[in-house]
Amino acid sequence: MDNEVKMIFLDAGGVLFDTPLKGDDRVRHLMMERGYPKSKIDSAIMKAKLIKIPFITNWNEEEQYFKEYYGAMAEEFGEVGLTNELFHFTHFAGNCELFPEVKDVLSELSKEYRLAVISNALPSMDWVFDRLGIRKFFDLIILSAFVKESKPAEAIYNIALNQAQALSTESIFIDDKTENTEAAERVGMIGLPLDRSKMNLRDLLTEQHILRQKD
Numbered sequence: 001m002d003n004e005v006k007m008i009f010l011d012a013g014g015v016l017f018d019t020p021l022k023g024d025d026r027v028r029h030l031m032m033e034r035g036y037p038k039s040k041i042d043s044a045i046m047k048a049k050l051i052k053i054p055f056i057t058n059w060n061e062e063e064q065y066f067k068e069y070y071g072a073m074a075e076e077f078g079e080v081g082l083t084n085e086l087f088h089f090t091h092f093a094g095n096c097e098l099f100p101e102v103k104d105v106l107s108e109l110s111k112e113y114r115l116a117v118i119s120n121a122l123p124s125m126d127w128v129f130d131r132l133g134i135r136k137f138f139d140l141i142i143l144s145a146f147v148k149e150s151k152p153a154e155a156i157y158n159i160a161l162n163q164a165q166a167l168s169t170e171s172i173f174i175d176d177k178t179e180n181t182e183a184a185e186r187v188g189m190i191g192l193p194l195d196r197s198k199m200n201l202r203d204l205l206t207e208q209h210i211l212r213q214k215d
Contacts, residue, residue: 005190005210007166008109009157012119014176015194015201016102017132019095026090027073036077044076057145059123066091093124098132101202106137108211117141118160118173120150140164151175152183161187174204 010016021029024045031041048069056062070086088094109115119125121143129135142160144150149159161168168188175181181191194204205211 004170005113005172007114007116007164007171009116009118009160009171009173009189011175011180012117012121012125012128014196015174016134017096017098017128019092020097021095023090023092026095027086030086030089031077040077044073047076048072055148056122057148062122062124091124093128096128096132098134099200101200103134105202105205105211106134110137114139114164114166116160116164118151118156120144151180154183154187157184157187157189
């Protein structure tokens with residue numbers, strides 16, 4: 001990798017952390033433990049998905065949307081009191097876990113490069129970086145909710161570069177979706193897609209000679 005690289009931007013979900021169970025499966029697990037049949041749970045999930053998600057830009061809007069979303073499920077279950085339980089126990093931000101190699105990788109990278117995040121995410125994603133203890137590694141965290149642009153639109157990459165005061169030709173962007181790394185390349189960045197079915201973040205960075213091979 002070119003020694004002129006100074007800035008590394010990373011996606012969050014799928015690159016740094018993820019949820020062991022996906023959204024619908026978190027609901028299924030919780031409600032099956034409460035004794036509801038799978039058919040009833042699936043019916044409640046389908047009802048909630050009829051609610052159109054707006055472009056959310058702050059926590060109050062996010063809370064309002066999910067109270068409505070989980071409220072629709074709770075109504076289908078005939079237990080309106082389940083709304084808060086579903087919200088607190090199945091919401092994405094509370095269920096994220098770091099991939100095993102990530103904290104060590106970020107620690108090593110931060111000694112040689114400036115780091116930042118570009119993520120299509122709701123406002124609550126911002127809390128995940130504190131909960132998982134990785135905010136300290138990043139100069140800035142760009143979330144689509146706050147900048148009102150999302151990948152793969154070129155605008156969000158330009159916003160990130162401007163806020164970081166970084167040159168695109170000296171920047172790398174890592175994402176688990178190829179369309180997002182290709183968009184980064186269109187603004188002059190080096191795009192590196194991460195396919196976790198084939199390698200983890202350390203493997204990718206070592207392959208690209210951004211990190212040194214561990215003995």
